Amino acid sequence: MSQLTIDDAIAAFVACEPGDEAARRRLRERCWVLVSNKQLDAQARTALADAVAVLDEPARFKGELEAAAMEEVRRHLEIAVDRVECGASAMSEPEPTAAPAAAPVAAAAPAEAPATLTIPADADRALIEDFLAEAREYLETAEAALLQLESNPGDAEAINDVFRAFHTIKGTSSFLGLEAVAGFAHHAEDMLDRVRGAELAFAGVVPDLALRAVDVLKVLIAAVPAALAGGAPALPAEYAALGLALSNPEQHGAAAAAVRPEVAAIEEAPSVPIIGRTAEHVVPGAPSAGAAAHAAPTADPLVKVRTDKLDRLVEMVGELVIAEAILMQDAVVRDAANHGLAQKVRHADKIVRELQDLSLGLRMVPLKGAITKLQRVVRDLAARSGKQIAFEVSGEETEVDRTLVDLLADPLLHMVRNAVDHGIEPPSERLKAGKPAMGTVRLEAMQAGDRVLVKLHDDGRGLQREKILRKAIEKGIIQSGDTMSDAEVFELIWAPGFSTAEAVTEVSGRGVGMDVVRRNLTAMRGRTVIASTPGQGSTFTIELPLTLAITDGMLVRVGAERFIVPTARIQRCFRPEPSAVHTVQGRGEMVHTGGEVLPLFRLHRALRVVGAQEAITDGILMVVGDGDRRVAILVDELLGQQQVVAKPLGEAVGRVRGLTGGAILGDGRVGLILDVDELVEAHRSRGTGAETAEAAA
Amino acid sequence: MTAPASPSARSLAGKYLTFVLAGEEYAFEILSVHEIIGILAVTPVPHSHPAIRGVINLRGKVIPIVDLRIRFGMPASDAPETSIVVLNVKGLLVGIAVDAVSEVRMMSDAEIEPPPAFGTDVDASCLLGVAKGDGKVRMLLDAERVLSLEAIRSAL
Numbered sequence: 137m138s139q140l141t142i143d144d145a146i147a148a149f150v151a152c153e154p155g156d157e158a159a160r161r162r163l164r165e166r167c168w169v170l171v172s173n174k175q176l177d178a179q180a181r182t183a184l185a186d187a188v189a190v191l192d193e194p195a196r197f198k199g200e201l202e203a204a205a206m207e208e209v210r211r212h213l214e215i216a217v218d219r220v221e222c223g224a225s226a227m228s229e230p231e232p233t234a235a236p237a238a239a240p241v242a243a244a245a246p247a248e249a250p251a252t253l254t255i256p257a258d259a260d261r262a263l264i265e266d267f268l269a270e271a272r273e274y275l276e277t278a279e280a281a282l283l284q285l286e287s288n289p290g291d292a293e294a295i296n297d298v299f300r301a302f303h304t305i306k307g308t309s310s311f312l313g314l315e316a317v318a319g320f321a322h323h324a325e326d327m328l329d330r331v332r333g334a335e336l337a338f339a340g341v342v343p344d345l346a347l348r349a350v351d352v353l354k355v356l357i358a359a360v361p362a363a364l365a366g367g368a369p370a371l372p373a374e375y376a377a378l379g380l381a382l383s384n385p386e387q388h389g390a391a392a393a394a395v396r397p398e399v400a401a402i403e404e405a406p407s408v409p410i411i412g413r414t415a416e417h418v419v420p421g422a423p424s425a426g427a428a429a430h431a432a433p434t435a436d437p438l439v440k441v442r443t444d445k446l447d448r449l450v451e452m453v454g455e456l457v458i459a460e461a462i463l464m465q466d467a468v469v470r471d472a473a474n475h476g477l478a479q480k481v482r483h484a485d486k487i488v489r490e491l492q493d494l495s496l497g498l499r500m501v502p503l504k505g506a507i508t509k510l511q512r513v514v515r516d517l518a519a520r521s522g523k524q525i526a527f528e529v530s531g532e533e534t535e536v537d538r539t540l541v542d543l544l545a546d547p548l549l550h551m552v553r554n555a556v557d558h559g560i561e562p563p564s565e566r567l568k569a570g571k572p573a574m575g576t577v578r579l580e581a582m583q584a585g586d587r588v589l590v591k592l593h594d595d596g597r598g599l600q601r602e603k604i605l606r607k608a609i610e611k612g613i614i615q616s617g618d619t620m621s622d623a624e625v626f627e628l629i630w631a632p633g634f635s636t637a638e639a640v641t642e643v644s645g646r647g648v649g650m651d652v653v654r655r656n657l658t659a660m661r662g663r664t665v666i667a668s669t670p671g672q673g674s675t676f677t678i679e680l681p682l683t684l685a686i687t688d689g690m691l692v693r694v695g696a697e698r699f700i701v702p703t704a705r706i707q708r709c710f711r712p713e714p715s716a717v718h719t720v721q722g723r724g725e726m727v728h729t730g731g732e733v734l735p736l737f738r739l740h741r742a743l744r745v746v747g748a749q750e751a752i753t754d755g756i757l758m759v760v761g762d763g764d765r766r767v768a769i770l771v772d773e774l775l776g777q778q779q780v781v782a783k784p785l786g787e788a789v790g791r792v793r794g795l796t797g798g799a800i801l802g803d804g805r806v807g808l809i810l811d812v813d814e815l816v817e818a819h820r821s822r823g824t825g826a827e828t829a830e831a832a833a
Numbered sequence: 834m835t836a837p838a839s840p841s842a843r844s845l846a847g848k849y850l851t852f853v854l855a856g857e858e859y860a861f862e863i864l865s866v867h868e869i870i871g872i873l874a875v876t877p878v879p880h881s882h883p884a885i886r887g888v889i890n891l892r893g894k895v896i897p898i899v900d901l902r903i904r905f906g907m908p909a910s911d912a913p914e915t916s917i918v919v920l921n922v923k924g925l926l927v928g929i930a931v932d933a934v935s936e937v938r939m940m941s942d943a944e945i946e947p948p949p950a951f952g953t954d955v956d957a958s959c960l961l962g963v964a965k966g967d968g969k970v971r972m973l974l975d976a977e978r979v980l981s982l983e984a985i986r987s988a989l
Contacts, residue, residue, distance in 0.1 A: 743879040
């Protein structure tokens with residue numbers, strides 16, 4: 137690539153005819169490229185930046201004003217040319233643009249450094265992508281710390297931050313086979329290590345070198361995706377020279393001509409970016425003088441936003457959706473006479489829906505983050521227990537609410553651990569059972585309606601009923617398991633005290649028991665289902681809502697009160713025949729429906745609402761729950777479906793069993809959202825005896 | 834009991850919002866008052882504490898309403914409540930239904946006396962002091978104590 141010289145800028149200037157906007161743009165572009173050429177004399181660059189600033193004000197080039205403006209540009213260019221020439225003669229270098237000190241360095245560089253960024257063929261793409269995100273964060277931290285150090289050079293914590301960034305990037309990139317990144321980070325780390333050890337003062341050229349190292353690493357990191365896609369992006373121009381400078385800053389400082397101007401550029405810098413910013417046509421994210429212009433085109437397209445702000449935004453959009461729904465239902469809008477108004481409201485409705493989709497999408501992240509780490513866990517655990525296990529993953533791109541990804545990490549770890557430790561048999565045992573020696577653990581994630589399913593399947597021996605029962609009795613969780621169904625026995629592994637926290641700590645470093653994991657999942661409206669076939673393996677399923685922000689709810693009336701039942705939990709609703717209800721001795725009221733018998737659950741009793749329907753034929757029954765935990769819930773009336781934003785009831789109210797929160801209803805009042813499963817559970821644990829006693833009272 | 838001593842250590846003079854509850858005048862420091870709204874329909878929360886009357890919608894936020902009568906163990910009354918005083922206690926918003934909001938009044942140190950140990954309906958630990966002036970007695974409430982969850986639970 138031939139490099140632009142100041143002569144090119146002069147040529148472009150000469151080519152500028154009055155009124156020729158395109159030519160002016162070309163001139164501006166060339167000046168701008170030169171401004172970012174760090175090999176140029178600092179004052180020359182400042183002068184060029186001044187020229188750019190003038191060129192960036194279109195108002196100054198209108199009609200007769202143009203001549204004066206061009207004259208000013210010319211003056212700046214003249215200064216630049218003078219500076220370049222005198223700098224060149226001082227260095228006794230004939231070529232003004234040849235980097236004075238960088239040239240010999242560059243000549244020495246190729247021996248040590250690669251010329252392009254390459255990625256080994258067997259690289260783990262997922263891990264590299266994770267690394268990229270991590271590296272960007274580290275670099276940002278490092279940059280912030282460096283800037284802080286400029287005002288407070290003694291800040292040991294900040295120096296540590298910078299060191300840690302370089303150190304981590306070096307370690308991880310080396311592990312991932314990104315030699316070009318690792319090599320460079322290594323030099324930077326070395327220098328910071330010396331600063332840390334008080335061997336090198338954080339002064340003179342050092343802060344600048346460190347900042348430039350951050351810039352180069354940013355460029356390298358930004359180039360990795362291109363390399364992943366099969367390309368071989370060139371390394372940044374500064375790569376080799378800066379690497380050498382970092383590994384030997386003193387010597388570099390001695391060759392002052394190369395580095396001092398850079399420092400000067402930083403110190404004088406305010407004039408450059410400030411002018412740049414007042415002109416609105418400057419490259420977006422105009423680099424600070426310390427950050428070379430090459431950082432601008434590759435600037436990170438991500439914006440960091442505080443999660444609470446994001447959550448608030450999503451919440452407010454949720455409110456907007458509801459407010460808008462209320463508006464849509466307003467009699468004035470629905471009145472056929474107001475055709476024009478209805479049309480406008482419908483238009484607004486479309487926009488609101490789109491906004492809703494967008495805002496919900498903001499919080500959605502792929503499950504990948506939670507899943508990738510498991511690969512390593514399976515590998516390590518398998519190696520330790522002498523098992524052969526293939527770990528298959530599908531659907532890792534499934535997106536869920538951000539908070540749910542964090543929440544999934546622990547349960548997944550438990551499940552994987554359980555599958556590897558207890559599920560998959562040792563190779564000899566597998567061969568004896570006629571299975572391949574290599575066991576398979578398969579993790580599948582998928583979206584099903586407004587829920588996300590994560591299934592972990594292993595082809596091992598399956599859950600052993602007897603073993604679980606023995607352990608549960610041993611731990612005093614149950615007395616005897618004779619009457620328990622398989623499903624009930626499997627549920628025991630979630631019981632408090634069944635899995636010990638120590639077992640978890642070993643892998644995750646966090647002592648969280650299965651019961652806590654389960655509780656966390658339930659709090660987020662998640663569920664777990666275990667299926668197992670002896671000798672063939674077991675499947676653990678975690679089911680989670682796609683998003684926590686908005687719930688589709690059925691508004692029901694009980695007496696004078698209204699409640700919201702999440703629609704996803706309702707299987708069907710029906711008005712019962714009087715003959716369908718029976719009282720079964722010891723089991724309370726039961727309802728016959730569609731060939732099955734379900735327990736009857738009177739919502740108003742559980743919620744202590746007065747004035748509700750007692751006669752079930754006057755009310756509606758809703759079938760909720762799953763499997764053998766299904767019940768028919770009696771409510772007075774179904775008022776219709778509504779999307780609601782679930783909100784906490786607040787600390788003062790505390791956690792009330794059977795309620796997940798409140799939501800603003802169409803009339804502005806608060807409706808309570810029912811957690812049907814928990815309600816039924818609470819009702820069951822209180823016992824049907826109490827229910828009948830209450831009924832008799 | 835040393836608790837009442839600590840509030841008296843600082844000057845209690847300042848602006849207070851006064852209101853009527855069961856025929857008595859009470860006041861909260863104006864700084865702890867977030868806003869005053871007209872009475873709204875309250876949604877009762879089953880199985881919650883008796884002193885929690887329920888929750889309301891404050892412009893999209895769900896906030897609890899504390900029943901001061903029950904909190905202080907006063908008898909129920911027929912006097913219609915007209916307003917809700919929303920208090921901000923350590924960043925948490927809590928509403929209190931009151932019979933009527935009276936005024937914002939400047940109270941001077943001279944007017945304020947330490948809370949009497951007995952003789953009031955109100956648990957003395959919830960009182961900052963008693964202000965006398967204008968021919969009236971106003972009880973200055975400590976919003977934090979009144980709405981502290983532990984205190985509510987132990988009061989009943």
